[in-house]
Amino acid sequence: MQGTVRNIFWIGIVSLFIWTGCKEPLEVLIPKGDDGQVFAIDTQDSEIPYVVIDTRGASIPYEPGVQGQMKIYQEKKLIQTQLIDIEYRGKTSFRLSDKKAFNFETVDDAGEGEDVSILGLPEEEDWRLIGHVVNIPERYIWDRSLMFNHIAYELSNQIGKYASRGKFVEIEVNGEYMGVYYLCEKVKRDSKRIDIKSLNTSSTNLTGGxxxxxxxxxxxxxxxxxxxxxxxxxxxxxxxxxxxxxxxxxxxxxxxxxxxxxxxxxxxxxxxxxxxxxxxxxxxxxxxxxxxxxxxxxxxxxxxxxxxxxxxxxxxxxxxxxxxxxxxxxxxxxxxxxxxxxxxxxxxxxxxxxxxxxxxxxxxxxxxxxxxxxxxxxxxxxxxxxxxxxxxxxxxxxxxxxxxxxxxxxxxxxxxxxxxxxxxSNGNLQKLVSDTSKYLQDNKAVVRNYSKWEVNADRTYDQSILDLQNFLSQRANWMDTKIGTF
Incomplete structure (x- = not known):
């Protein structure tokens, strides 16, 4: 007797029951967004935005980019849909890492650049998706904590010096879950980024910017x-x-x-x-x-x-x-x-x-x-x-x-x-790391990321956080001693 399939829908997930003969049905849970978009992985009730990128069958090049659609979900609710032009990025990291990084530009229906706010960041058209380096053949990872760039950029912004602002996201690209990324601003001239005067071919003042x-x-x-x-x-x-x-x-x-x-x-x-x-x-x-x-x-x-x-x-x-x-x-x-x-x-x-x-x-x-x-x-x-x-x-x-x-x-x-x-201060440095780690771990993003990218389990995520905190304290204390002699 052939099997039959029935779907039962709840918010954010589909329960798929498969009847095979006279046996009890098998239940397969299919994660979905509230618009019906099937996810490559179940993000459960995560508050971390989940980004679905679909280039409609086209391969992503290094340059120039290819057009696709980006959907952003939070707790499985669609919060933004945007056309983008996407390409791979990086030099050494691009060649060494199996977890590739991306540049993308937000575009309009005609394919022209369009300034857009993403996840509350100031409107612009040029963006980056940065992932940590994972080399599968040689079994190594750079930045197991997933937060090096975020920590550095956040500290720079906190002391009043602009650095690229960003948000942690999880992404899937053309149906493949890719893990935790840092969606951040491209460093460029813009009134909301590097705020300097424009300079073009007709400018007579050569001093900048x-x-x-x-x-x-x-x-x-x-x-x-x-x-x-x-x-x-x-x-x-x-x-x-x-x-x-x-x-x-x-x-x-x-x-x-x-x-x-x-x-x-x-x-x-x-x-x-x-x-x-x-x-x-x-x-x-x-x-x-x-x-x-x-x-x-x-x-x-x-x-x-x-x-x-x-x-x-x-x-x-x-x-x-x-x-x-x-x-x-x-x-x-x-x-x-x-x-x-x-x-x-x-x-x-x-x-x-x-x-x-x-x-x-x-x-x-x-x-x-x-x-x-x-x-x-x-x-x-x-x-x-x-x-x-x-x-x-x-x-x-x-x-x-x-x-x-x-x-x-x-x-x-x-x-x-x-x-x-x-x-x-040591207290602020420790808090920034622990708060970031808690956010990623409480939302189970670390587990999902390393279910995809674990290549060497000798060092746990928790150990990487302790190591980072210890490093920051030791480094800052050493700088105290050296700078104290200046």
Missing amino acids: YILKIDKADAGPEHDGKPLSYFLNNWDDDARYTAQNSFRSTYDILRNPITFPAFGSPYHPNLYLETYFMYEYPKAEDITDAQKSYIAGYLDDFETALLQDDFGAGERTYANYIDIGSFVDYFLINELGRNVDAYRISTFLVKDRDGKLAMGPVWDFNIGFDEGGRIPMDDWVINYNNYVNQDAWMMPFWWNRLMEDPIFREAVKSRWTSLRSSTL
């Missing part, structure tokens, strides 16, 4: 449409600097004028000596020759002043070029987080019109805190070059030179002392 990056090179529009396999193996493009996408510091990491030509082949023998500044805003394809000349000259004037000033004689002309407070805050957040990618990659610099060069926002902590090696817990990240030999991306000379200035060290000391009695 600019956003630069010290980073691995970006694959340009010439790579649009290449297969995903290309981007999974394009390590050379990370070091492919050109006169179109960047300019080079006049000085090497050892503070000497560079005498060999810029824009050499990827990973040429002297690359480790160089620091390149990528054009982030205006984009490389939009920035004019006059704007390029101005901002390159401004950086050169700053670096020259920094090197030539006689601090002992009270010379600090470099301060005419930079917002010292932003440099101090950038240093403190990245050093507290032992972010080994800071200063030399994933590093933003901003210059507003008629303003000074500012550091930040902070970005990319996926191998920070207690995760990364290279820098011991009891040394500064700015001393990276003492531990790593001829990496393609070494530490620029700026930071050790700044630390030679007693006035800069005093600014660091004053700011650190103030923050340690408030935002960066």
